[in-house]
Amino acid sequence: MTQSLTIRRPDDWHLHLRDGAMLRAVLPETSRHFARAIIMPNLVPPVVTGAEAAAYRDRIMAALPEGHSFTPLMTLYLTEDTDPDDLAAAHASGLITAVKLYPAGATTNSASGVRNFDTVRPVLERMAEIGCPLCVHGEVTDPEIDIFDREAVFIDRVLDPIRSTTPGLRVVMEHITTSDGVAYVRAGDDTLGATITTHHLVINRNHILVGGIKPHYYCLPVAKREEHRLALRAAATSGEGRFFLGTDSAPHTDPNKESACGCAGCFTATNTLSILAQVFEEDGALDRLEAFTSLNGPAFYGLPANEDRITLDKTAPSYPDKIDTGDGPVTVFDPGFELCWKVSGDQLRTIG
Ligand SMILES: NC(=O)N[C@@H](CC(=O)O)C(=O)O
Numbered sequence: 001m002t003q004s005l006t007i008r009r010p011d012d013w014h015l016h017l018r019d020g021a022m023l024r025a026v027l028p029e030t031s032r033h034f035a036r037a038i039i040m041p042n043l044v045p046p047v048v049t050g051a052e053a054a055a056y057r058d059r060i061m062a063a064l065p066e067g068h069s070f071t072p073l074m075t076l077y078l079t080e081d082t083d084p085d086d087l088a089a090a091h092a093s094g095l096i097t098a099v100k101l102y103p104a105g106a107t108t109n110s111a112s113g114v115r116n117f118d119t120v121r122p123v124l125e126r127m128a129e130i131g132c133p134l135c136v137h138g139e140v141t142d143p144e145i146d147i148f149d150r151e152a153v154f155i156d157r158v159l160d161p162i163r164s165t166t167p168g169l170r171v172v173m174e175h176i177t178t179s180d181g182v183a184y185v186r187a188g189d190d191t192l193g194a195t196i197t198t199h200h201l202v203i204n205r206n207h208i209l210v211g212g213i214k215p216h217y218y219c220l221p222v223a224k225r226e227e228h229r230l231a232l233r234a235a236a237t238s239g240e241g242r243f244f245l246g247t248d249s250a251p252h253t254d255p256n257k258e259s260a261c262g263c264a265g266c267f268t269a270t271n272t273l274s275i276l277a278q279v280f281e282e283d284g285a286l287d288r289l290e291a292f293t294s295l296n297g298p299a300f301y302g303l304p305a306n307e308d309r310i311t312l313d314k315t316a317p318s319y320p321d322k323i324d325t326g327d328g329p330v331t332v333f334d335p336g337f338e339l340c341w342k343v344s345g346d347q348l349r350t351i352g
Pocket residue numbers: 016042107108109137218219220221248250251264265266
């Protein structure tokens with residue numbers, strides 16, 4: 001049995017770091033393991049302009065603990081007022097790596113998102129021209145559509161039309177949760193990729209609802225039926241280049257989660273690599289973990305894979321159940337099973 005596994009240092013292609021005290025508390029949970037991450041721009045107010053992205057990047061770098069090396073890959077939040085010239089300049093200078101599309105009202109802090117997709121068509125055309133990828137939160141917001149169907153309907157109503165009217169636009173379907181998402185990405189050409197989260201490989205909707213409501217398993221897109229979880233696992237562990245890790249680690253304080261109107265988001269930065277090693281081992285795919293965490297993402301984004309390596313050892317990891325953030329405690333995602341892989345050299349936290 002494999003006792004130790006060395007892979008290229010991973011990247012996280014979808015991460016929420018927030019700002020202020022929360023940023024300072026959660027950033028080390030990512031930067032202790034990951035080399036780079038695509039930083040989501042859904043702050044309040046959102047990161048819309050190049051200048052705002054530069055300022056946010058500086059705040060992230062200022063919050064980085066000494067001795068950690070980490071590169072935040074910045075994104076802009078697409079609005080109906082986005083200036084294509086500002087976007088193009090931010091992309092050309094290397095300041096931003098991608099642009100994020102939130103349908104207005106689809107998820108946490110998405111009020112400034114897009115209502116009418118026709119209004120952003122010129123921006124999308126410019127992005128196709130300059131080779132700037134579009135990351136998409138793929139859920140419709142139509143109140144008539146059942147929340148469990150919102151991803152599949154988004155593909156037909158929004159994503160496929162955008163892709164066919166904007167040829168060449170590189171698109172990442174973020175945090176896919178359905179076999180429909182998997183099938184759509186597989187059927188596409190090489191301008192299409194998808195991130196898969198850690199938690200969607202582990203939980204289905206029963207985990208949220210059976211035996212009492214579990215607010216820490218509530219995220220968007222919401223976890224679906226077991227058959228969808230199995231499709232995601234098959235895609236993630238397949239080694240296929242279209243699928244790569246985007247944890248969507250999304251911290252909210254316990255009072256904001258354990259509430260009559262609880263926030264959406266699972267905080268998985270702390271134990272993601274331990275969970276993934278176990279998932280891949282269970283599925284007989286440990287040899288494909290590196291493709292998912294460290295190779296497919298850079299290849300899609302046209303970036304080199306990281307040169308440094310991390311080692312995972314077959315031993316129980318130790319980490320706190322909660323991270324203390326200064327804004328309040330944030331509960332670390334509980335996979336519901338004992339973890340048995342640990343990132344080598346991982347230190348016990350000084351916080352939490
Ligand atoms: N995934 C979530 O449930 N929440 C994210 C937003 C998002 O990625 O949709 C957040 O910012 O909290």
